[in-house]
Amino acid sequence: MAVKIGLIGTGTVGGGCIEIIQKHKEGFKRHFGIDLELAQVCSLQRERAEEYGVADIFTDNFHDVLENPEIDVVVEVIGGTTFARTVVTEALKAGKHVVTANKALMATYGEEIMKLAAENEREIAFEASVGGGIPIIGPLKHSLIANEISSVIGIVNGTTNYMLTRMGEDGLTYDDALAEAQAKGFAEADPTADVDGLDAAAKIAILSSIAFNSRVTMADVHTEGIRSLSPVDLATAQEMGYCVKLLAIGNRTDAGIDVRVHPAMLPLDHPLATVNGVFNAIYAVGDFVGETMFFGEGAGAGAAASAVMGDVLEVVRHVQAGIKPLVGCTCTDNLPFMKIEDTVQRYYLRCKVVDRPGILAKMASAFSNHGVSVYSMIQRGADEQANTAELVYVTHSAKDSEIMAAIAEMKAMDNVLAEGEEPAVIRLAGK
Amino acid sequence: MAVKIGLIGTGTVGGGCIEIIQKHKEGFKRHFGIDLELAQVCSLQRERAEEYGVADIFTDNFHDVLENPEIDVVVEVIGGTTFARTVVTEALKAGKHVVTANKALMATYGEEIMKLAAENEREIAFEASVGGGIPIIGPLKHSLIANEISSVIGIVNGTTNYMLTRMGEDGLTYDDALAEAQAKGFAEADPTADVDGLDAAAKIAILSSIAFNSRVTMADVHTEGIRSLSPVDLATAQEMGYCVKLLAIGNRTDAGIDVRVHPAMLPLDHPLATVNGVFNAIYAVGDFVGETMFFGEGAGAGAAASAVMGDVLEVVRHVQAGIKPLVGCTCTDNLPFMKIEDTVQRYYLRCKVVDRPGILAKMASAFSNHGVSVYSMIQRGADEQANTAELVYVTHSAKDSEIMAAIAEMKAMDNVLAEGEEPAVIRLAGK
Numbered sequence: 001m002a003v004k005i006g007l008i009g010t011g012t013v014g015g016g017c018i019e020i021i022q023k024h025k026e027g028f029k030r031h032f033g034i035d036l037e038l039a040q041v042c043s044l045q046r047e048r049a050e051e052y053g054v055a056d057i058f059t060d061n062f063h064d065v066l067e068n069p070e071i072d073v074v075v076e077v078i079g080g081t082t083f084a085r086t087v088v089t090e091a092l093k094a095g096k097h098v099v100t101a102n103k104a105l106m107a108t109y110g111e112e113i114m115k116l117a118a119e120n121e122r123e124i125a126f127e128a129s130v131g132g133g134i135p136i137i138g139p140l141k142h143s144l145i146a147n148e149i150s151s152v153i154g155i156v157n158g159t160t161n162y163m164l165t166r167m168g169e170d171g172l173t174y175d176d177a178l179a180e181a182q183a184k185g186f187a188e189a190d191p192t193a194d195v196d197g198l199d200a201a202a203k204i205a206i207l208s209s210i211a212f213n214s215r216v217t218m219a220d221v222h223t224e225g226i227r228s229l230s231p232v233d234l235a236t237a238q239e240m241g242y243c244v245k246l247l248a249i250g251n252r253t254d255a256g257i258d259v260r261v262h263p264a265m266l267p268l269d270h271p272l273a274t275v276n277g278v279f280n281a282i283y284a285v286g287d288f289v290g291e292t293m294f295f296g297e298g299a300g301a302g303a304a305a306s307a308v309m310g311d312v313l314e315v316v317r318h319v320q321a322g323i324k325p326l327v328g329c330t331c332t333d334n335l336p337f338m339k340i341e342d343t344v345q346r347y348y349l350r351c352k353v354v355d356r357p358g359i360l361a362k363m364a365s366a367f368s369n370h371g372v373s374v375y376s377m378i379q380r381g382a383d384e385q386a387n388t389a390e391l392v393y394v395t396h397s398a399k400d401s402e403i404m405a406a407i408a409e410m411k412a413m414d415n416v417l418a419e420g421e422e423p424a425v426i427r428l429a430g431k
Numbered sequence: 432m433a434v435k436i437g438l439i440g441t442g443t444v445g446g447g448c449i450e451i452i453q454k455h456k457e458g459f460k461r462h463f464g465i466d467l468e469l470a471q472v473c474s475l476q477r478e479r480a481e482e483y484g485v486a487d488i489f490t491d492n493f494h495d496v497l498e499n500p501e502i503d504v505v506v507e508v509i510g511g512t513t514f515a516r517t518v519v520t521e522a523l524k525a526g527k528h529v530v531t532a533n534k535a536l537m538a539t540y541g542e543e544i545m546k547l548a549a550e551n552e553r554e555i556a557f558e559a560s561v562g563g564g565i566p567i568i569g570p571l572k573h574s575l576i577a578n579e580i581s582s583v584i585g586i587v588n589g590t591t592n593y594m595l596t597r598m599g600e601d602g603l604t605y606d607d608a609l610a611e612a613q614a615k616g617f618a619e620a621d622p623t624a625d626v627d628g629l630d631a632a633a634k635i636a637i638l639s640s641i642a643f644n645s646r647v648t649m650a651d652v653h654t655e656g657i658r659s660l661s662p663v664d665l666a667t668a669q670e671m672g673y674c675v676k677l678l679a680i681g682n683r684t685d686a687g688i689d690v691r692v693h694p695a696m697l698p699l700d701h702p703l704a705t706v707n708g709v710f711n712a713i714y715a716v717g718d719f720v721g722e723t724m725f726f727g728e729g730a731g732a733g734a735a736a737s738a739v740m741g742d743v744l745e746v747v748r749h750v751q752a753g754i755k756p757l758v759g760c761t762c763t764d765n766l767p768f769m770k771i772e773d774t775v776q777r778y779y780l781r782c783k784v785v786d787r788p789g790i791l792a793k794m795a796s797a798f799s800n801h802g803v804s805v806y807s808m809i810q811r812g813a814d815e816q817a818n819t820a821e822l823v824y825v826t827h828s829a830k831d832s833e834i835m836a837a838i839a840e841m842k843a844m845d846n847v848l849a850e851g852e853e854p855a856v857i858r859l860a861g862k
Contacts, residue, residue, distance in 0.1 A: 020577050020719055031644045031763050032576060127574060133720035135566070135574030142573070143558060143566030145463060146451050146740035213462045271726060274705045288451055289564035289727060289737035295702060296723035306720035309577035323754045332462050 003316045004039035006065035006096070008087055009077035010048035013101055013128070014041075016305025017075060017312075018052045028313060036073075036316045040065050043078075062087055066094045072319050073312060076100040081108055092116040092124065097319065099311040101128035101304055107202035107218040110209065114329035123318065123325045125311035130203045131156055131280045133303030134296035135310070140210045140284070141327055147286025149211040152250045153429070156203040158278035158298040159187045159194035160226050160246040164263075165276045168234040168243055174227065186278055186299075196225035197246060197261040204248035208259045211284065212252050214335040216259050222340040224262035233350060233424050236380075236392055237265050243273050247429055256336035258343055264429040265348055272430075341401035346375065348394055349407070351423035354415055355382060355389040362416050363391065366409040370402040388418040394428070434747045435470035437496035437527070439518055440508035441479035444532050444559070445472075447736025448506060448743075449483045459744060467504075467747045471496050474509075493518055497525045503750050504743060507531040512539055523547040523555065528750065530742040532559035532735055538633035538649040541640065545760035554749065554756045556742035561634040562587055562711045564734030565727035566741070571641045571715070572758055578717025580642040583681045584860065587634040589709035589729040590618045590625035591657050591677040595694075596707045599665040599674060605658065617709055617730075627656035628677060628692040635679035639690045642715065643683050645766040647690050653771040655693035664781060664855050667811075667823055668696050673779075674704050678860055687767035689774055695860040696779055703861075772832035777806065779825055780838070782854035785846050786813060786820040793847050794822065797840040801833040819849040825859070 005021075007014055021038050028034040041054045042062050049058035065071060066087075074091040078084045081104050088105065091098050093116065100106065106113065106126050117124040127137045131154065140149070155161050162184075163177035172180070178195065181187035193199045201221040208216040226246050234244050242265040251258040266273050271293045275281040280298025285291055297303035318326070353359050360377075367374055373396040381390035395403065407423055410416055417423065436452075438445055452469050459465040472485045473493050480489035496502060497518075505522040509515045512535050519536065522529050524547065531537065537544065537557050548555040558568045562585065571580070586592050593615075594608035603611065609626065612618035624630045632652040639647040657677050665675050673696040682689040697704050702724045706712040711729025716722055728734035749757070784790050791808075798805055804827040812821035826834065838854055841847055848854065 016719065023718075024577065024579065027579070027644075028576070031761050032758070133717075134723060135570040138570060138574040139566040142745055143569040143738065143741040145459070145744055146455065146737050148455065148458070213458075271705070274702070286564075286737060287454075288447065288733040288740075290731070290734055292565060292725075292727035294723075294725055297721040300721070302719040303721055306577050306717060307574065309719075310574040313576055314573055317757055321754060321757060323752060323757075326748055326752060327463070330462050 002035045002037035003073065003319045004037050004071045005073045005075060005312060006040040006042065006068060006071040007038060007075045007077070008042045008062050008065060010041060010043035010045055010052070011077065012301035013077040013304045013308060014043070015048065015052060016301035017077065017308055018054060020305055020309045032313070032317070034313050034316050035320070036312065039071055040068055066090055066096065071096060073097045073099065073315050075308060075312060076102060077308065081105050085109055088113055089116055092120050092122050095120060095122065097123040097315045099125045099308055099315060101126070101308050103129040103199070103202040103206060104218070107205040110206070110217065111215055117325070118328050121324050123315050125315060126206070127311050128304045128307035130206050131282055131294070132296065132298040132300065133306040134280060134282065134294050134298070136207070136282045136294050137210060139294065140207070141330070144284070144286055144289060147288050149284055149286050150252050151285040152207050152211045152282065153272065154200070154204060154207065154248040154280070154282040155245055155272055155275050156248050156280050156282065156298060157194055157200045157246060158280055159191065161275065161280070162186050162278045164226065164229070164234070164244055164246065167229065167231050168238060171231050171235065173231055174229060195227055197223040200246060200248040200261040204250050204259055204261060207282065208250035208257060209331050211250060212257050212333070212335060213330050214257060214333045215331040216257065220259060220337055222260040226263050228424070229263055230424060233348070233426060236350065237348065237426070240394070241268050242266060242428070243268060244426060245272065249429065253338055255342065256338040258338040260340055262427060264427050267430045270430040343400050344397050346395055346397055346428035347403050348392070348426040348428060349423055350390065350392045351410065352388050352390050352418040352421040354418055355387050359416060362413055363410060366406045366413070367395070369409060370406040372398040372402055372406050386418070433466045433468035434504065434750045435468050435502045436504045436506060436743060437471040437473065437499060437502040438469060438506045438508070439473045439493050439496060441472060441474035441476055441483070442508065443732035444508040444735045444739060445474070446479065446483060447732035448508065448739055449485060451736055451740045463744070463748070465744050465747050465751070467743070470502055471499055497521055497527065502527060504528045504530065504746050506739060506743060507533060508739065512536050516540055519544055520547055523551050523553050526551060526553065528554040528746045530556045530739055530746060532557070532739050534560040534630070534633040534637060535649070538636040541637070541648065542646055548756070549759045552755050554746050556746060557637070558742050559735045559738035561637050562713055562725070563727065563729040563731065564737040565711060565713065565725050565729070567638070567713045567725050568641060570725065571638070572761070575715070575717055575720060578719050580715055580717050581683050582716040583638050583642045583713065584703065585631070585635060585638060585679040585711070585713040586676055586703055586706045587679050587711050587713065587729060588625055588631045588677060589711055590622065592706065592711070593617050593709045595657065595660070595665070595675055595677065598660065598662050599669060602662050602666065604662055605660060626658055628654040631677060631679040631692040635681050635690055635692060638713065639681035639688060640762050642681060643688050643764070643766060644761050645688060645764045646762040647688065651690060651768055653691040653693070657694050659855070660694055661855060664779070664857060667781065668779065668857070671825070672699050673697060674699060675857060676703065680860065684769055686773065687769040689769040691771055693858060695858050698861045701861040774831050775828050777826055777828055777859035778834050779823070779857040779859060780854055781821060781823045782841065783819050783821050783849040783852040785849055786818050790847060793844055794841060797837045797844070798826070800840060801837040803829040803833055803837050817849070
């Protein structure tokens with residue numbers, strides 16, 4: 001007998017799930033012996049259910065789904081952390097298995113939800129919460145578990161990756177790139193979650209929790225967005241053999257786990273450097289497997305629905321076999337967090353200075369006072385009228401707090417930085 | 432109580448497995464509740480067991496392992512299709528679960544082995560047989576099953592990819608590239624399996640079987656190697672915006688499944704085009720997920736051992752939970768094969784012709800007599816002394832049999848192709 005599914009949410013992802021079931025239901029049975037039936041569809045938009053030809057199983061009350069004794073698996077594709085949290089927790093309490101695509105929910109209330117799932121001996125699956133259709137949570141929870149993962153780095157936000165690709169390759173300003181992304185439907189009217197790095201922060205919290213076996217929530221992630229990036233810096237990076245990406249970084253270090261989201265310069269020969277436009281990729285390094293990368297479409301109805309339905313099919317397989325959840329929460333360690341101030345990497349620094357003798361020495365002393373060693377310096381864009389010049393520095397590895405202190409010292413010195421100019425700082429990533 | 436493992440084979444992969452168990456055994460228990468014990472190690476080389484500190488559990492008789500009632504999981508990392516076949520089939524008959532890294536075995540005797548596993552209700556896992564440490568069989572059997580896969584294309588042989596990278600980027604000849612690969616330990620003394628495409632053929636047979644739910648064996652794969660490739664063609668491809676890779680291709684078409692291994696020109700912006708050196712990658716397209724790619728180290732003790740032990744840990748999880756195999760053979764369809772002659776794609780053709788008026792017209796007629804439309808033609812490398820010139824054609828899409836007929840016609844014409852010269856033909860892949 002078919003295992004019955006209740007779908008809550010009929011947006012793009014929910015619609016994609018309905019399409020997959022309609023198209024491939026028979027194939028699932030024939031190829032895998034997986035027999036499922038979409039038994040109920042819930043949302044506030046009856047017209048969407050009509051559009052997909054599922055009006056006969058429509059309800060606008062999610063309690064109908066949770067209280068339906070025939071339903072074994074609830075799919076939550078509403079998004080957000082308020083109503084969705086109620087749906088997911090109530091579903092687990094009602095003895096349903098839950099599949100969700102909700103990154104913010106899992107990155108904020110993951111511990112509560114995993115605990116509820118364990119208490120009720122139900123599965124909670126969330127492959128679609130990171131990287132759209134790219135299988136990454138599956139590999140991290142199964143194929144790669146023989147490894148200690150030292151690093152997981154993602155380009156996990158398609159909106160900002162599209163914008164940075166356009167800014168880097170075609171010289172668009174931030175505002176123009178954003179307007180274009182909005183016009184193409186890649187960015188929302190309020191782009192905050194994307195451009196300020198919050199979406200990426202939720203995703204790297206989830207990935208790091210799994211990769212390092214230690215709970216990371218969104219609040220633990222140091223998060224910087226792309227609003228302050230200028231095309232000048234992207235072009236300069238390109239000239240120097242780098243691209244600029246909004247990276248979601250998780251590192252396991254001896255001093256704790258270091259989880260952050262910020263723009264970063266990446267050498268052009270790094271596997272992630274070729275990931276352009278709205279594509280996503282997750283790069284992970286394990287002590288035995290070495291470097292791996294998982295690439296694909298990070299957004300879009302089809303890609304996310306592929307991941308949601310992959311989870312649904314796996315859960316149905318288990319329901320049919322009558323087995324209890326095989327993999328629960330794996331956050332068994334409680335690793336300390338490293339502060340962004342204590343991280344060590346190379347830096348790109350561009351600043352407009354007053355063009356007069358002795359400036360380079362003053363800049364050099366600001367660096368050396370904080371133990372920062374300069375790897376290269378290029379002077380460019382002298383403006384005779386304004387009597388300013390632009391200096392681009394790349395440092396050797398330095399502690400974040402020291403770089404920030406060096407910059408504060410530059411800003412405090414009289415007549416060194418050009419009036420009203422804020423230095424542009426970008427961290428380097430990769431080897 | 433720990434689930435006991437018997438390891439058969441102590442080569443590089445077997446050694447890697449021992450190291451993983453020694454290093455991470457406690458972590459597996461703490462993080463995943465997976466409790467395993469290496470109970471027996473079998474090979475013909477006692478000194479290897481001593482080297483790894485497992486001489487106390489060594490045997491040189493594999494029957495000791497198969498007849499050991501305490502052992503639940505047998506790991507076969509011997510390779511080859513004779514002795515390994517006996518070990519795997521006998522182990523399944525003896526009621527052991529089996530994990531193997533053996534591509535030739537699975538691509539040749541897969542049906543027999545899957546059937547034996549099903550009859551005995553035991554698991555057979557073989558992630559390490561394709562792409563070294565890259566999770567690809569796992570994703571195809573789990574995360575991606577909501578899709579109909581239309582295409583799976585791999586760079587799955589590190590030896591040839593290293594050679595082609597050196598030939599393409601640094602102009603080495605085939606012989607020099609091979610000698611270098613052998614010196615670095617990337618190629619064996621007898622390189623046949625690699626350079627003739629047999630290793631890649633086994634891997635694409637396995638991937639296609641899973642992706643298309645239809646049995647493909649090595650014998651079904653049209654296989655061409657890289658021996659005839661010249662650095663001239665690799666350089667010309669590069670000038671034209673392509674790279675040349677040994678691709679393992681599986682396509683699902685309305686006319687059947689098309690599975691083959693041959694050198695192919697790939698546009699430089701294709702995700703696979705950036706996969707250089709000994710790295711491997713598998714690119715797959717699904718009807719909902721769109722384009723995906725899985726990248727990593729295709730060879731090496733650590734990478735392959737990571738995949739083998741990933742499988743072992745999953746099987747142990749199932750043994751501990753007391754559940755029967757969840758995923759058996761998924762080759763439920765019996766799709767026809769498409770012949771290479773019937774495949775359609777674009778072609779690169781370089782030939783040395785006699786340099787005299789009328790030659791281009793003769794060449795053009797050979798193409799048009801077989802319905803082949805030319806996309807571009809470049810004349811290069813005129814040799815006044817020999818009175819020859821070199822022509823490089825790229826065609827529009829054409830049927831393989833028609834291209835081959837056109838070339839046969841060119842060869843049959845008097846005084847058109849330069850004496851004793853064989854045209855170089857490379858198929859184009861990608862969009």
